[in-house]
Structure formats: C-alpha cells, structure tokens
Amino acid sequence: METTTNRTYPQIISPSSLLEHWQGHRRVTRRVIEAFPEDAFFNHTIGGMRAFSKMVMELLAIAEPGLKEIVNGKPEVFDEEFKHDNTKATFLKLWDDSTEAINTYWTQIKLEQFQETVTLFGQYEGTVYSQILYFIDNEIHHRAQAYVYLRSLGIEPPLFYVRD
Template structure:
C-alpha cells in the first residue's frame, strides 16, 4: 500500500477531520436545544417518543463517558437518567462542558486505536471508529426527532448543514 506523508492512501478522513465533523454536528444539536421553548424541551412529545431533554441526557451519557473509556481503558457507568434542575440552561452548560472534554480526550486517542476492538459500557463491542460513528449517528437520529418536535411547535429548526 502506498503512503504519502506518512498517511495511508486508503485513509479517507483524518482523526482531526473526524473530530471537526462530530463537533460540527454538536454545534447544530446545541442550536437545536436553544431553539426549544423551556417548557417544550422538558414536556413536548409526539407518538410516544421521549421529550427532547431525555434524548439529550442519553447523548451526554454516551459521548464524553464513551471517549473516557476509549482513552483510559476503564469501564464507565452509563447514566442517562442523572439528576438535574429542569432548566434548559443547565443542559446547555453540560453540553458545552462535554464538548470541551471531548476535545481534550480526543487529543489522547492514538491513530492506531481507531481500528482496535473495544467494549463500551460493558456491553457494546466494536472498533473505536465504529463506536465513535455510533455516537455521531445517534446524535443525528435524536436531533432529527427534535426537528419534528420543533416543527410541530411552529418553530423552524436550525439548518442541519450549517455546522459552524
């Protein structure tokens, strides 16, 4: 296999580009949280789906703790039902804190780790890359549900393709 500047020609995206891709999605999700009226963030549902704050709790329980497992090799407790004060501003603060932690943890992942097989939260086996892909895909999935909620409330959701 040929290499150019120590990067395999089969590599499509660098770890730095993957992080930026993920953080772009996180910025859109943050704007989605901001778009919700306080009451609707905690109570609005359609068709048996959870309120968006519950989905955000899940996303917070996966991203930073999952990266901690990847970086430190220790099992993290999956806690998507943590105590909070029922204030949207708290969720925005937690989101921002997790975003910073993701950046710090990401810097500690070695490129060769992305192909290693790991088990997250004691039960989900896959490569580091597939786990991170799941983090991103799961966030997009829940944000799409939130878009349905926002539209049902007469609120235009953030443009999903504007990731800055």
C-alpha cells in the first residue's frame, strides 16, 4: 500500500467564485431584511421560531467572526446576543459592515487553506471550505424561514435567484 503525504485536490470552483456566490446570497438576505416592516422584524414569529432579527444576529455572529478565526487562527467568541438599538437600520449597517469585513478577510485565505481542518468557536470542526459552506447553508436556511414570515405578513419576498 502506498501512502501519499502531499495530496492535491481538484478545484471545482475558484475562491473568488465561491466568495461571489456567498455575497450573492448575502445581497438577497439584505433585501429580505429590508422587506420586513420594522416591528415585524423584531417581533413576528410562527410556530415557535425566533423573530428574524434573532436569526440575523446568529448569522452576524457566525460569518465574519468565523472567517476572522480562519484567517487569524485565534479563537473567536460566538456572540449572537449582542446589544443593539432595535432598529432595522442598525441591522442593515451591521450587515453591510460584516459584508465588507468578509471581503477583507477572504483575500487573506490561501488556496491550500481551504482543505485544512479547523475548529471554529472552540467546538465546530471541519475543513475551511466546509465551514464556509455551512455559513452559506445556514444563511439560506434562516432566509427561508424569513420568506415564510414575509408571506404570512402578506409581503412578497425578494426573488431568491436574483443575487445582484
């Protein structure tokens, strides 16, 4: 049996294409935040699910800090209960700031790092690329919940496939 220590993995998507895919989803999520009436963003729930503002807090607590931890190799605190002023404008600003930070951290990830195993927030182990895919999948999951909320409020959600 032959052991190979220097494996090469096929690249099926470039880092810049993956980032654009992720940022496309972030643009849709931003439009979903905008679509909510102010009060409903913080208070509307169905079936025991959290208000969308709480879901957005989770997304903000994962994406930028997780990417920062990948880049710096220093543990980040998972804080989805941060203080805010209960305005949608604040959340949109936080979203935009996070988007900009993601773009900055992204440029610091080397191609070979995507295959490395990391443990984020002291507990979630996986390869860098699987962590990033989780960030994206989790956002899509919560955005789908927000679509249900918007429809229950009689509001047509943004088209999920329009990512510009």
